[in-house]
Structure formats: structure tokens, C-alpha cells
Amino acid sequence: xxxxxxxxxxxxxxxxxxxxxxxxxxxxxxxxxxxxxxxxxxxxxxxxxxxxxxxxxxxxxxxxxxxxxxxxxxxxxxxxxxxxxxxxxxxxxxxxxxxxxxxxxxxxxxxxxxxxxxxxxxxxxxxxxxxxxxxxxxxxxxxxxxxxxxxxxxxxxxxxxxxxxxxxxxxxxxxxxxxxxxxxxxxxxxxxxxxxxxx
Numbered sequence: 001x002x003x004x005x006x007x008x009x010x011x012x013x014x015x016x017x018x019x020x021x022x023x024x025x026x027x028x029x030x031x032x033x034x035x036x037x038x039x040x041x042x043x044x045x046x047x048x049x050x051x052x053x054x055x056x057x058x059x060x061x062x063x064x065x066x067x068x069x070x071x072x073x074x075x076x077x078x079x080x081x082x083x084x085x086x087x088x089x090x091x092x093x094x095x096x097x098x099x100x101x102x103x104x105x106x107x108x109x110x111x112x113x114x115x116x117x118x119x120x121x122x123x124x125x126x127x128x129x130x131x132x133x134x135x136x137x138x139x140x141x142x143x144x145x146x147x148x149x150x151x152x153x154x155x156x157x158x159x160x161x162x163x164x165x166x167x168x169x170x171x172x173x174x175x176x177x178x179x180x181x182x183x184x185x186x187x188x189x190x191x192x193x194x195x196x197x198x199x
Contacts, residue, residue, distance in 0.1 A: 069124055
């Protein structure tokens with residue numbers, strides 16, 4: 001299993017999934033650039049915390065992990081709410097029209113960020129649905145199946161419809177009597193026992 005810095009893919013993607021993966025990679029680079037813009041115009045801490053989202057997307061892209069992609073989608077959706085609330089505060093403070101004259105850079109940057117969030121959510125949701133479909137066992141044979149390797153066992157994945165996490169159910173024992181090795185003529189006593197020295 002790959003570490004955090006160089007995660008390894010654990011899911012084989014379909015052709016559509018590969019194309020969406022490249023789109024997500026482009027969104028990640030744009031999101032990183034937006035984070036640095038936020039550091040300059042909206043505050044250093046805001047930009048630093050914004051880097052968490054593309055870092056999660058990075059792990060999702062390199063592992064083909066639809067759970068990480070879903071988390072990125074949720075963070076972007078929350079970002080839409082927070083950035084729009086920030087805009088509403090500015091408009092209430094200066095007025096809608098006057099705000100574009102007093103703080104034009106802040107207004108334009110926030111509107112562009114919200115537009116990016118909306119665009120990213122559209123592609124992220126499509127990628128989540130496609131990646132998750134590739135992970136379903138009933139899609140095997142349609143170009144959507146898990147890589148049959150040891151890494152899936154550590155994730156508890158199902159490989160080719162087999163046991164989860166590499167678990168093998170115990171085999172039933174047909175004979176509880178152990179026969180000594182090297183003596184094929186040995187037969188276990190199955191009669192009724194007699195207690196010696198008893199009354």
C-alpha cells in the first residue's frame with residue numbers, strides 16, 4: 001500500500017473514468033492557484049486552509065478513491081456557502097453597487113471562486129459516480145473492475161466477487177479423530193468405555 005505522499009491506485013478505471021481523472025487533475029492545479037490568490041487578497045490563513053481540499057483531491061486522483069473525491073465535493077459545496085455568505089456581508093455593508101467600487105478585487109475574486117466551486121462540483125460528482133461504478137463487483141467484464149492485487153485486501157475490497165479482505169471461512173471437520181502419521185492400520189476405538197475400580 002502506498003504512503004500518503006505517493007499513493008498507489010487500487011482501482012482499475014473505465015475509459016470514461018480515465019478522462020474524468022484528467023479533468024480532476026486540472027481542477028486540482030487550478031485549486032492550488034486559487035489558494036495562493038486567496039493568501040494574497042483574502043488572508044494568509046484562508047489560503048492555507050484552502051490547500052487542504054486539493055490535497056484530498058490529490059489522494060483521490062492517485063488512488064482512484066471515490067471516497068476522497070466525495071470529501072472534495074463536500075468541501076467545495078461548503079465553500080460555496082461560506083464564500084456567498086462573505087459576499088452578502090460585503091453587500092450589506094457597502095451596498096451591492098457600491099461594493100464593486102470600494103472593494104472590487106474582493107468581489108470579483110469571491111465570485112470567480114464560487115464559479116470554480118460550482119464547475120468543480122459538476123465534474124467531481126460525475127467522477128465520484130463513475131469511480132464508484134468501477135468499484136462495484138457486478139461491473140466486472142464491462143471494463144470496470146478492481147485490480148487483483150494484495151493492496152485491495154488491506155482495504156477490505158472485494159476482488160472478483162471473492163471474500164472481503166482476504167478472509168477465508170473455516171472449513172468444516174469431517175473427522176474429529178486424529179490419526180497418527182505413518183500407521184495406516186490404526187483404527188480409533190469407538191466402543192463403550194469401562195471405568196476401572198468403580199462400583
